[in-house]
Amino acid sequence: MGMTMTQKILAAHAGLDRVEAGQLIEADLDLVLGNDITSPVAIKEMEKMNVDGVFDKDKIALVPDHFVPNKDIKSAEHCKCVREFAYRNKITNYFEVGEMGIEHALLPEKGLTVAGDVIIGADSHTCTYGALGAFSTGVGSTDMAAGMATGKAWFKVPSAIRFNLVGKPSEWVSGKDVILHIIGMIGVDGALYKSMEFTGEGVKNLTMDDRFTIANMAIEAGGKNGIFPVDELAVAYMKEHSDKPYKIYEADEDAVYDEEYTIDLSTLRPTIAFPHLPENTKTIDEIKEDIKIDQVVIGSCTNGRIDDMRIAAKVLKGRHVAKGLRCIVIPATQAVYMQAMEEGLLKIFIEAGAVVSTPTCGPCLGGYMGILAQGERCVSTTNRNFVGRMGHVESEIYLASPAVAAASAIEGKISCP
Numbered sequence: 086m087g088m089t090m091t092q093k094i095l096a097a098h099a100g101l102d103r104v105e106a107g108q109l110i111e112a113d114l115d116l117v118l119g120n121d122i123t124s125p126v127a128i129k130e131m132e133k134m135n136v137d138g139v140f141d142k143d144k145i146a147l148v149p150d151h152f153v154p155n156k157d158i159k160s161a162e163h164c165k166c167v168r169e170f171a172y173r174n175k176i177t178n179y180f181e182v183g184e185m186g187i188e189h190a191l192l193p194e195k196g197l198t199v200a201g202d203v204i205i206g207a208d209s210h211t212c213t214y215g216a217l218g219a220f221s222t223g224v225g226s227t228d229m230a231a232g233m234a235t236g237k238a239w240f241k242v243p244s245a246i247r248f249n250l251v252g253k254p255s256e257w258v259s260g261k262d263v264i265l266h267i268i269g270m271i272g273v274d275g276a277l278y279k280s281m282e283f284t285g286e287g288v289k290n291l292t293m294d295d296r297f298t299i300a301n302m303a304i305e306a307g308g309k310n311g312i313f314p315v316d317e318l319a320v321a322y323m324k325e326h327s328d329k330p331y332k333i334y335e336a337d338e339d340a341v342y343d344e345e346y347t348i349d350l351s352t353l354r355p356t357i358a359f360p361h362l363p364e365n366t367k368t369i370d371e372i373k374e375d376i377k378i379d380q381v382v383i384g385s386c387t388n389g390r391i392d393d394m395r396i397a398a399k400v401l402k403g404r405h406v407a408k409g410l411r412c413i414v415i416p417a418t419q420a421v422y423m424q425a426m427e428e429g430l431l432k433i434f435i436e437a438g439a440v441v442s443t444p445t446c447g448p449c450l451g452g453y454m455g456i457l458a459q460g461e462r463c464v465s466t467t468n469r470n471f472v473g474r475m476g477h478v479e480s481e482i483y484l485a486s487p488a489v490a491a492a493s494a495i496e497g498k499i500s501c502p
Contacts, residue, residue: 087337089245090312091280094220094334098203106244106341114144115219116197117232118206120188120446121149125166126226127207131234139174140236146178146197147171148188151446156453186418186444189213189301189386194418196327200315201334205232210386210468212303215312216296217319218333222310243309245280246271247342250287252351257502259396260295261388261466261486264302265356267348269366277307279343282336284314287350293322294392301387302468305363355501357464358484361472369489369501376483380463381406381494382475383487384415384442385449388466391421393487398430400491400502401437407497412439413455419444439494451475457482464493 088096088103096104098112119127124147139145147167152160171179178197185191189210192198200218204211207229214221224238232238248267268275281303283296291299296313303311313319315333323331354368383389383397394416406412414434416422422444425431434441448455449467457463457476462483465475470482483499492500 086341087339089280089340089342090282090314090334090336091220091245091310092242093336094201094203095240095242104242106242108242109239110242111237111239112203114205114232114236114238115202116144116146116204117229118146118148118188118192118204118208118211119229120151120208121153121160121163121167122151123207123226123229124170125163127229127233128166128170130227130230134230134234136234139176139233142175143177144236145176145233146192147176148180148185148191150185150187150444151450152452153185153445154182154443184419186421187386187389187446190390190417190421193217193297194326194420196329199323199327199329199331200319201332205229205238209304210301212308212310213297213301213386215300215303215310216293217323218313218315220310220312223304241278243278243280244343245282246276247345248281248283249345249347250283250285250350251347252287252349253290254350254353257355257488258353259486259488260291260298262353262356263295263348263350264299265358265363265366265484266353268302268306268363269356269358270346271306273305273362273364274307276303278309281306281308281311283311288313289316289318290350292392293318294390297390298387302363305468355486355489357489357499358470360470360481360483363468363470363484372499376499377462377497378410378464378483378493378499379461380411380413380455380457381490382413382415382448382455382463382465382467383490384413384417385446385467386417387468388487389415389417389421391424393466394421394425394430397487397491398433400488401439401495402433404437404495406438406494410494410497411455412437412494413442413448414439415442415445415447417444448475464490464499466490
């Protein structure tokens with residue numbers, strides 16, 4: 086009986102020839118990640134351990150991104166805690182304001198995540214790095230503390246679901262539509278504690294930004310991780326961004342999967358997740374009524390990369406957001422911000438009546454930079470639309486791609502280019 090891609094990575098990092106689903110292992114870590122919300126808790130837990138510093142100052146990344154630039158005194162204190170810990174332990178990969186970005190866009194861009202790595206992060210969307218063929222997953226702050234202290238973590242080896250992707254997406258259909266389609270199909274617990282392994286000839290028709298988006302939202306289907314094969318495009322991305330050695334793992338031909346699905350990308354349509362769960366999906370063709378909206382957010386660790394900025398700008402160019410509607414655009418990193426500026430995308434956004442923010446997670450978690458009032462509706466390119474996620478418990482969030490979000494901003498209702 087063969088192993089899946091994820092199982093091979095975990096076996097190698099546990100020093101074992103093979104592992105099986107359900108097996109408990111202790112694995113070596115290549116990177117431990119924390120942000121300004123989760124790191125202070127981990128730091129306090131680590132202090133209780135009475136350990137002498139971190140296991141490896143080069144294998145920890147601290148990215149203040151949720152409430153940064155600080156929105157209030159409490160967030161400033163959190164960031165101060167992280168900053169002082171980073172300086173005290175000489176953490177190589179601490180990213181201050183001006184260098185930071187939204188963590189899950191920043192780390193691949195900085196070359197800190199590569200194929201074959203085992204990565205934990207005290208943030209649920211750490212599964213993003215599976216786009217590069219790494220095993221990456223979110224953990225609690227206590228596990229982050231143990232990881233920073235020892236460089237190891239315990240895992241229960243996950244079983245897997247294989248998604249065989251075929252065909253090529255049509256215009257205006259992106260990775261966001263693919264993952265929303267999948268979550269709508271299997272549900273928010275359809276991959277509970279399982280590895281979502283994406284394969285098939287259709288993978289070549291997905292950009293790296295598409296793949297990051299799909300892996301990012303594996304957790305919204307309950308997945309332990311999402312992972313893609315390492316093809317020429319992934320190798321080119323790693324060579325451009327990183328000087329770290331990487332290792333390519335491939336699933337055995339006789340690997341065991343709990344379920345297998347084939348998805349024809351050419352048949353997918355722009356897909357929207359209605360309140361209040363990511364599984365509550367409809368295609369643009371299934372929406373028969375006008376759903377008027379008050380706000381649009383284009384950004385986040387899911388859809389704040391340069392491809393997303395370009396798609397939104399293509400839709401918004403020469404047009405204007407609906408009167409009375411707020412459109413907030415958030416490039417995910419300083420590099421994305423700079424590239425968008427050099428390509429003239431920021432000018433397009435501002436001329437269209439949008440505002441452009443520095444990198445932040447802000448509105449995604451109801452933090453700041455776009456809080457919703459009672460009864461307000463928002464189309465957002467973020468990853469969660471739970472009750473009260475972006476503000477008032479009686480507000481509504483509709484998850485969509487940058488193309489749908491931009492078109493909706495122009496029309497003042499859920500629309501497609």
